[in-house]
Amino acid sequence: MNENERLRRLHELRVLDTAPEALFDALVQAAAAITGMPMSLLSLMDQHRQWFKANHGLPGVSSTPRDVAFCHHVVTDSRPVEVHDARTDPRFANNPMVTGEPGIRAYAGFPIRTSNGATVGSLCVLGPVPGTLTDGQREALARLAQAASLALESRLELMEQRDRAEHEAAEARRLATTSQALETELRERQQFLQRTGKLSRVGGWELDLVTHALRWSEQTCAIHEVPADYVPPLDEALSFYPPGARLVIQKAVERCLAEGEPWDLELPLVTARGRRIWVRTVGARETKDGRPVRLAGAIQDVTDRRRALEALQASERRFRQLFEYSLSLICTHDLEGVLLSVNPAAANSLGYAVHQMLGRSLTEFMPARRRAGFADYLQRIATQGMDAGVMELEAADGGQRYWRYQNLREDSTEGPYVLGSAQDITEEHRYQRLLVEWSTRDPLTKAFNRRYLEQLEQWVANGRRWGCVVLDLDHFKAINDSFGHARGDEILIATATLLSDCCRNEDAVVRLGGDEFLLVVSDPLRLPALSADIQTKAAQRGIGVSTGWAKAEPREPVAVVVARADEVLYAQRLKRRAAQ
Secondary structure: OOHHHHHHHHHHOOOOOOOOOHHHHHHHHHHHHHHOOOEEEEEEEOOOEEEEEEEEOOOOOOEEEHHHOOHHHHHHHOOOEEEOOHHHOOOOOOOHHHHOOOOOOEEEEEEEEOOOOOEEEEEEEEEOOOOOOOHHHHHHHHHHHHHHHHHHHHHHHHHHHHHHHHHHHHHHHHHHHHOHHHHHHHHHHHHHHHHHHHHHOEEEEEEEOOOOOEEEOHHHHHHHOOOOOOOOOHHHHHOOOOHHHHHHHHHHHHHHHHHOOOEEEEEEEEOOOOOEEEEEEEEEEEEEOOEEEEEEEEEEEOHHHHHHHHHHHHHHHHHHHHOOOOOOEEEEEOOOOEEEEEOHHHHHHHOOOHHHHOOOEHHHHOOHHHHHHHHHHHHHHHHHOEEEEEEEEEOOOOOEEEEEEEEEEEOOOOOOEEEEEEEEOHHHHHHHHHHHHHHHEOOOOOOEOOOHHHHHHHHHHOOOOOEEEEEEEOOHHHHHHHHOHHHHHHHHHHHHHHHHHHOOOOOEEEEEEOOEEEEEEOOHHHHHHHHHHHHHHHHHOOOOEEEEEEEOOOOOOHHHHHHHHHHHHHHHHHHHHHHO
16 A cells, blocks of 8 residues: 555544543553553654654653654554664664663554554554563554554544434434425434444434433433433433543533533443443534534443453453462453453363453353353352352363352452352263263163163153153074174164164163163154054064053053063064964
8 A cells, every 4th residue: 555545544534633532541551561661652653753642651742753753664564563672773773762762772563554454553662671572462462453443443433423423413403494294204314323323333312402301312222221212301311320420421511511622431331220331422512503502422332342451451460369269260250241351271171262262251152051041150149249060161172161160259449250260170070971871871782771760760750751662682592592692782783773763852762681672752652653663674674573562651650661561562472473
């Protein structure tokens, strides 16, 4: 991309020479904290200067000439630049910022690119002592630079949306006064704005300074978690903000009314359902004949972005607390289950990198069948302050993991969170299941063994409906005597496979012993047809069998039902042999 096109894209962002903003200040502070460097800048490269949108460690400096800017090389090359000792680097050895104040020695800059590929500036850290970044620090700075890029474009998008919203609102009012016939078009335009606001998660609002009537768009109501037709008084609308934030926005409104100064703030807000979120609110004054007549603006839920920044800023403190515990798998999450921090051992247990888990809900790592119970876990944590048990999770490779956890609720200045510590007991769980399978499965045919009947007795006691088909192999002893036990085992396995083919998911195949099998059927109405189907398939596979079936009466003992099916089997066998 040529320089003219790059400069055009930079100026389109509408950010040069604007006031400091908390988000960008937080990014450079985080960069300095991650690297331990005393200075960090978010610089944007204009034609003849580099201008600092955010400045940490260089008080009173807002720009420098471009020809002495280290970040000029980042923008020119459109790739990261790292300088270990500027005194030995021919590009910077004579730079006045090296030979004079602030005496730069170490430097690392990462490009800030727009979505169309223009490198408009860099996120950099600087220090007066030679040094080298770690791989982890480089990755963190690269991600912060990406976050800065996204934030610049999101800022522009919100400004453009606000401009469009103000323009469309003014146009709608003009149309409403000119003709009754245009009301339908006005309604359609309002519906379009609502849909747009819903997709972008930006709501609008309007305060009539004459009638003091306040109007909220549907998305504004959604952000506050109130009904879509909610019409709040002004005092009640301000009551959603905690006292400190309420004072800030009240002063901003007063300045806007008195001086015409618009506001653009990020503040905490408590929804009607008691959920704590962060919002970005912007507002401006409208005048008519020189008198203020209306305040209008927009509001956006920026909780996710705030959480990501707060998690980054608080990670060092949280990790110091977490590693005081002895268990190896450690994480923290908020009271909604969103992960705030994860230690490498926990991430490795699930096959993820740490950054792939942060900001996501724990339910995303659970099998679908376990997610419904997660709300109960959160409720226990919220009411009892702790919870312990075993949690089933799903790893990146699709495998199941089992964590034995003991989690505690902690309160901090940033709000309550859950401190979790666990052990990976996947192998122990697998071994226990294997022991259960060995005790309930026939090792040859993999069918259930007679222990299954004990479980069936419990189900029968609870009123389960069922029936059964019993099966004997014809002349099985002769087969073993004539062809050997290996051939007999093959027939037993083939018989178990035959019965499994006739099963539904809720049915079960049981090897009672020797050549006797039992097919437990959940739907007794299938028994006659199922018995005939088994006979047919057995004949097709060259297996001689005799079958009998019986339908269980309510709470009838299992042994009685099986005996009755046996009687049918023997009767059928005698009848068949008599006919031969």
